[in-house]
Amino acid sequence: MARIKDIAKLANVSPSTVSNVIHKRKEKVSPEIYNRVEKILEEEQYVTHMGARMLSAKGSRLVALILAYKRIEKESIVEDPFVSSVIGAVQLALQEKGYFLLLYSNPDMEDCVKISREWNVDGIILLGAKREGYYKMKESLSVPVVSIDTPFSATDMEYTNIGLEDYEAAKEMTKYLLSMGHRKIAFFSLTEGGELLEKHYIDSERYRGFKEAMDKEGLVAGGWHNLSFVEEIRKKQYFSFYEENFFHATALFFTADIMALEMMRFCMDRGISIPEKLSVVGFDGIKAGRCMHPMLTTMEQDSAEKGRKAVKELLFLLEEGKGDYKNIRLPVHLFIGETVARI
Numbered sequence: 001m002a003r004i005k006d007i008a009k010l011a012n013v014s015p016s017t018v019s020n021v022i023h024k025r026k027e028k029v030s031p032e033i034y035n036r037v038e039k040i041l042e043e044e045q046y047v048t049h050m051g052a053r054m055l056s057a058k059g060s061r062l063v064a065l066i067l068a069y070k071r072i073e074k075e076s077i078v079e080d081p082f083v084s085s086v087i088g089a090v091q092l093a094l095q096e097k098g099y100f101l102l103l104y105s106n107p108d109m110e111d112c113v114k115i116s117r118e119w120n121v122d123g124i125i126l127l128g129a130k131r132e133g134y135y136k137m138k139e140s141l142s143v144p145v146v147s148i149d150t151p152f153s154a155t156d157m158e159y160t161n162i163g164l165e166d167y168e169a170a171k172e173m174t175k176y177l178l179s180m181g182h183r184k185i186a187f188f189s190l191t192e193g194g195e196l197l198e199k200h201y202i203d204s205e206r207y208r209g210f211k212e213a214m215d216k217e218g219l220v221a222g223g224w225h226n227l228s229f230v231e232e233i234r235k236k237q238y239f240s241f242y243e244e245n246f247f248h249a250t251a252l253f254f255t256a257d258i259m260a261l262e263m264m265r266f267c268m269d270r271g272i273s274i275p276e277k278l279s280v281v282g283f284d285g286i287k288a289g290r291c292m293h294p295m296l297t298t299m300e301q302d303s304a305e306k307g308r309k310a311v312k313e314l315l316f317l318l319e320e321g322k323g324d325y326k327n328i329r330l331p332v333h334l335f336i337g338e339t340v341a342r343i
Contacts, residue, residue: 002044010044011037022046061098063314064121065090066112067105068129070229077105077128080258081286082303086127086148089307097315109136116141123314126150134159144317146310151201152327160317160326162309166202169299169332170209173281176334177251178217181343182279185214186249187224190256203255206283210253222247227259234259238266250279250343257282257289257298264292264339275341285335294338301332
């Protein structure tokens, strides 16, 4: 592999001149010499030594996207349609600005801090982290941190987060189900359970919106039904719900489209027609929902916009050195598919 001093010898210039060409500093090199060196770089297939660049005090131009979700080992969170959409948007947005992406999946913030230091990242985007994890990264590192979907409490300060209008969106979905005549609606979530209502988790906010809409109509919301992260266990739970006649509900509200689609498949395999026998709604608006027959009714979010917005806020903090902390709430839209019947 050609080195800078090799290129300098071939071009009959100094190594510093070659370095200026490599880093596109056209104002420091005459056009004639610049073109000559650039041609030799191409002929020799020169590649920048990224390891040295990443360890440079001038910055690595490397941004870490940390996926802090808890999953069992055999499952990859990257396979989730929402997560993959965010990853794609972050990568493209960083590339357009001349940055590189380091993708790392681990809910252990101690490990995340260690990896971020070893790779000398310029900034961090956290996806799916708890508030404690966000502050751990902030306190341990001297680089800016922006989070996506981290549920902060009303008293928290000094954070930048890209989220959704979760409470409002769940309330709107519930009101739609009520307008279609449903009075018994069951609520399903993948979080750790209803005992966490006071911790301001995302699904906690969605349950609050659901409950308020039900309360306003004088109806009993009931508790939410917790689903396992493990697919095999989740399938057993679906069968248990089936044996209990879905708690006598006429509509099922899932906080993620993936679960809603799984339930639809489960019901169809048992001859339960949707929406004639049971209505189902989700949350996210993933493409698979529109490919399903019938099409899933859901609250659509722009997951790619979350990624783009996170990059924009992170680069602003990098360029300015500081900035106002923000809690950005992106809108969600009701998509009326074919999985809700009027009763």
